[in-house]
Amino acid sequence: MHELSIIYNVIEIAKEYAEKNSLKKIDKINMSIGEFCCLQEDSLHFAFEGLQKGTLCENAKLHIEVQEAQAYCKNCNLEFKISFTDKLCPYCNAFSHQIMTGYEILVASIEGE
Amino acid sequence: MKQILIEKSVLENNDKAAAENRAFLNAQKAFTINLMGSPGSGKTSVLENIISSISLNYNMAIIEGDLYTAKDAARIARCNTNVIQINTAGACHLDASMVRKALSHIDTKHLDFLIIENIGNLVCPASYDLGEDIKVVVMSVTEGNDKPLKYPSMFQRCSAVILNKTDLLPMTDFNIEEFYQDVYSLNENVKVFEISCKDGTGVTSLTRFLMGAIRNKKDV
Numbered sequence: 001m002h003e004l005s006i007i008y009n010v011i012e013i014a015k016e017y018a019e020k021n022s023l024k025k026i027d028k029i030n031m032s033i034g035e036f037c038c039l040q041e042d043s044l045h046f047a048f049e050g051l052q053k054g055t056l057c058e059n060a061k062l063h064i065e066v067q068e069a070q071a072y073c074k075n076c077n078l079e080f081k082i083s084f085t086d087k088l089c090p091y092c093n094a095f096s097h098q099i100m101t102g103y104e105i106l107v108a109s110i111e112g113e
Numbered sequence: 114m115k116q117i118l119i120e121k122s123v124l125e126n127n128d129k130a131a132a133e134n135r136a137f138l139n140a141q142k143a144f145t146i147n148l149m150g151s152p153g154s155g156k157t158s159v160l161e162n163i164i165s166s167i168s169l170n171y172n173m174a175i176i177e178g179d180l181y182t183a184k185d186a187a188r189i190a191r192c193n194t195n196v197i198q199i200n201t202a203g204a205c206h207l208d209a210s211m212v213r214k215a216l217s218h219i220d221t222k223h224l225d226f227l228i229i230e231n232i233g234n235l236v237c238p239a240s241y242d243l244g245e246d247i248k249v250v251v252m253s254v255t256e257g258n259d260k261p262l263k264y265p266s267m268f269q270r271c272s273a274v275i276l277n278k279t280d281l282l283p284m285t286d287f288n289i290e291e292f293y294q295d296v297y298s299l300n301e302n303v304k305v306f307e308i309s310c311k312d313g314t315g316v317t318s319l320t321r322f323l324m325g326a327i328r329n330k331k332d333v
Binding site for chain 1: 114205269295298300
């Protein structure tokens with residue numbers, strides 16, 4: 001259950017950028033998370049509901065977009081979609097452990113006024 | 114209404130602290146592992162075995178992570194090794210800034226080998242870079258062979274898996290073929306060491322692997 005500490009950081013980042021851009025209030029935070037990062041979306045929303053109170057993000061919406069995981073095949077010089085248990089290049093069938101996306105946990109953008 | 118693009122990693126502060134730890138440990142040429150695994154898988158027993166065969170040749174230090182108590186540090190201190198205990202008071206993983214603080218309390222001069230024993234947990238520790246060279250997962254036969262697929266992230270991100278308590282294989286329905294198949298499907302390049310801390314089986318090949326890595330780091 002590290003969703004709480006993740007959301008704490010999300011709100012800190014949102015507040016920092018709101019201040020830099022003179023926003024008085026934040027209406028929406030857009031997060032982007034990789035499908036390998038093992039974060040539970042419901043828990044993220046639950047943590048956000050708790051932690052947003054009394055901050056610039058009070059009443060803001062949290063939008064979460066899940067990014068698909070991709071690996072790079074050096075034989076074929078291309079990126080392809082992978083899952084935890086399937087990392088074989090669809091063209092040459094070689095295993096690739098060069099994971100390009102799937103682990104990221106980003107604050108993509110904020111909206112407010 | 115204004116939209117502000119940020120694209121900033123939520124773990125950026127941790128990753129910065131991890132990069133500092135890594136730079137410090139690289140300057141010391143100290144090979145560092147992040148030892149993870151479930152509670153009771155035998156992480157501390159594995160450590161005791163590693164220490165008794167490696168500490169004669171190399172200077173070691175151990176950072177012990179637990180929610181509460183200094184029981185593990187007390188066990189390790191009996192092996193006459195440099196050890197410091199971190200208590201997270203409830204937090205489910207170590208992060209890089211905790212390790213940075215712990216490093217300031219141990220004698221890192223002439224350090225060859227640092228082991229960070231993470232909190233017993235197969236989920237959260239996998240997401241936090243501590244500045245280690247490699248991640249190692251300890252799992253035990255009694256946990257069942259289905260664990261790699263149930264907790265894929267940790268097994269996918271580690272360089273070595275230590276399968277402990279192999280002396281209990283005949284007493285359980287642990288399916289070792291399925292275990293290897295699952296582990297390699299997550300990470301074809303992972304090294305697997307079957308060991309028993311109880312009777313010492315397999316400990317030599319594990320320590321040989323670690324000593325090779327310690328020497329490689331010294332030669333860099």
